[in-house]
Amino acid sequence: MKFEITKTDTNTRARAGVLQTDHGPIQTPIFMPVGTVGSVKGVHQHELSHDIQAQIILGNTYHLYLRPTMHIMEQAKGLHNFMGWQKPILTDSGGYQVFSLAANRKLTEEGATFRSHIDGSKHLFTPESVMDIERTIGADIMMAFDECPPYPSDYKYAKNSMELTHRWLTRCIKRFNETEPHYGHQQALFPIVQGSTYLDLRRQSSEFVAEQGMDGNAIGGLSVGEPAEMMYEMLDLCTSILPADKPRYLMGVGTPVNILEGIALGTDMFDCVMPTRNGRNGMIFTSEGIINIKNKKWENDFSPLDPNGTSYVDTDYSRAYVRHLMVAGERLAGQICSIHNLAFYLWLVAEARKNILEGTFSVWKTSMVQKLQTRL
């Protein structure tokens, strides 16, 4: 998997590049909409590709393994064919679900046992089985199986967890190298840096990950409740160690401001449920600030949802109408807001890219961060 950096910013560590996959190029920095079960909640694939112009989406190993199961995935000849999406896909490994389903988890050296949230049945994920599952799903980018420790974690827990993640990574890479793609297109494996909120662990983990020489590298275990400044401090260190000529992926982040800060620190890829989840609950991100469309003040505001927006929903529908749909509990409200938010996130990273290429990123970012935090 080839990654070419077109330009690196002079004032920050931001870069603009292109990541080539067998399902097409990804222009970085990029935001990747989350499509956990083979569906970005409330948004059609057609809208994703045509209206939002998403370049890559996520699928989730944990969820797809439980349903529809790998038996179906194999028959469907992979997730691309199954869901009718011929652009790149990245699959999360299920490591985060082990963390978020902590009540039911049990970690051993071998792997993680957990109970299905669907029927309560017991399952075991190992680095090897997760690699096999991600091969079957057929993602262009597969994520290593890791443990995502909660915040706060004490030093000892964080260290043991990181070391376990490293041993699992070695097994992931071994299995990855011993197996072939099922559907003819190339797959990459990205390892994940852990280390909680401890700089020396983050350094150690970044170095270990960098040594593996994979096509791209991820930073996990952040945005799990720690202060934003702490996240930036960890990210700053990780990106200073991870190879500059490979894409860097900050997992699960975040707010529009988080993403701009992440780009400035040399991160190229982001994913987050925020635009879709918050959209379903009526929070709209715009270039002028944040709107809670449920608020009464929009009741008779017939101006466009977002006059500066790039999606058709921004000009076709008024704030009053979307508020009405939201208050009435209509599903269309969440769909409109999800489409808007995803389009906005994609616009934001495209705009960041443009400014990096034009050498104006730093100035643009400063003014943008200011506006993004405004509440309308």
Added chain:
RNA sequence: GUGGAUGUAGCUCAGUCGGUUAGAGCAUUGGUUUGUGGUUCCAAGGGUCGUGGGUUCGAGCCCCAUCUUCCACC
């Protein structure tokens, strides 16, 4: 007209033997949401307990009158 039932938050209703500041759901208002168990979660505002008397240390609750709405029968 007679008999019975009913009246408590915007709506639908709880409210024990008469006892602390009358509660719930929905609705309203605001906040929340970070590698998606999610139309999420949290909180706030909102009351002359139909009205007027009475009994009692104390009444949403007991007594009297009156009004509202509903039902049945003339």
